[in-house]
Amino acid sequence: MAVxxxxxxxxxVFNRDLLRRLGEPTxxxxxxxxxxxxxxxxxTRASDGRVAGTMDPSGDHRAFWLWLRSRGNEFYQGRKLGFDSPELIDWFELWQRARxxxxxxxxxxxxxxNGGEPARQLVVTGHTAASFAWSNQLVELQRHSRDELGIVSCPGPAAAQWARASMxxxxxxxxxxxxxxxxxxxxxxxxxxxGRVLGFDRGLSPHLNIxxxxxxxxxxxxxxxxxxFELSVADTFGTAPPPPPTGHARIRGLLVTAAESVQSGRSTIRAAAWRFVAQAAAALAA
Structure with a gap:
């Protein structure tokens, strides 16, 4: 048990000042x-191609998990994947169309x-207008940007989200x-x-009085x-899934590898999806 x-x-997370300069809505x-x-x-068109609209999160397990939940699936079912290759193929094809x-x-x-380091996120390096992140990372991302950053929910229904324990x-x-x-x-x-000392660096306190x-x-x-932002969306969350099984870190790495193989053209979408599902099943069974 844990608290x-x-x-x-x-x-x-989006660059509010950049979008204002481009005359585009947030x-x-x-x-x-x-x-x-x-x-x-x-x-992207408004910037004449100098800045892309969004980071490609096809290798981001957070974005993929929310997308799965918006379709009635889960990332895991017990100690097994909660989806199969057709769902991953659809996800990769979505981002292929975006590219x-x-x-x-x-x-x-x-x-x-893709490594996740705040200083390398494309919304702060000036290469994209928006990137996917944890809500409490906004503070660290802002430290790396001279422009004002803002945050909204990820695309998709709010009920796909859930209250996550950061630690x-x-x-x-x-x-x-x-x-x-x-x-x-x-x-x-x-x-x-x-509570005052711990602050909000890791997110909202789990205790409402704090x-x-x-x-x-x-x-x-x-x-x-x-x-x-976190307080504004808290009442819209869906039911939380169980914590990920042992092997989750390995699965996250495999998803990044599969997505990068598609992004670079080294692999077809179907081959990358099938390979991921097979490797993930082996990792979870180990």
């Missing part, structure tokens, strides 16, 4: 994927950002001091002073924007 240390969700929460990709292609419409940047730029507080079940462990975790999750006391003390604009 959530903080709550966040996946979001779409993306909005609740856009369908066709609407979002049409918007992204329009941004054909020039809504996304080159494969080389996408692969530069957990947990104790060893064999500890000889269970009362002390419980007391420490209670302090970290329910004490107002501890949120109430800490939110008015926020001075950093990007922290407030991140917290306001």
């Amino acid at each position: 959530a240390a903080a709550q966040n969700s996946a979001g779409l 993306p909005r929460s609740g856009m369908s994927y066709p609407e979002y990709l049409t918007w992204a292609a329009r941004v 054909a419409a020039r809504a996304t940047p080159s494969a080389a730029l996408v692969q530069q950002a 957990y507080w947990a104790g060893f079940r064999g500890t000889r001091h269970p009362d002390v462990v419980a007391d420490v975790i209670n302090f970290l999750t329910t004490n107002v002073d501890a 949120r109430k006391f800490v939110e008015p003390t926020i001075r950093d604009t990007s922290v407030r924007t991140s917290a306001t």
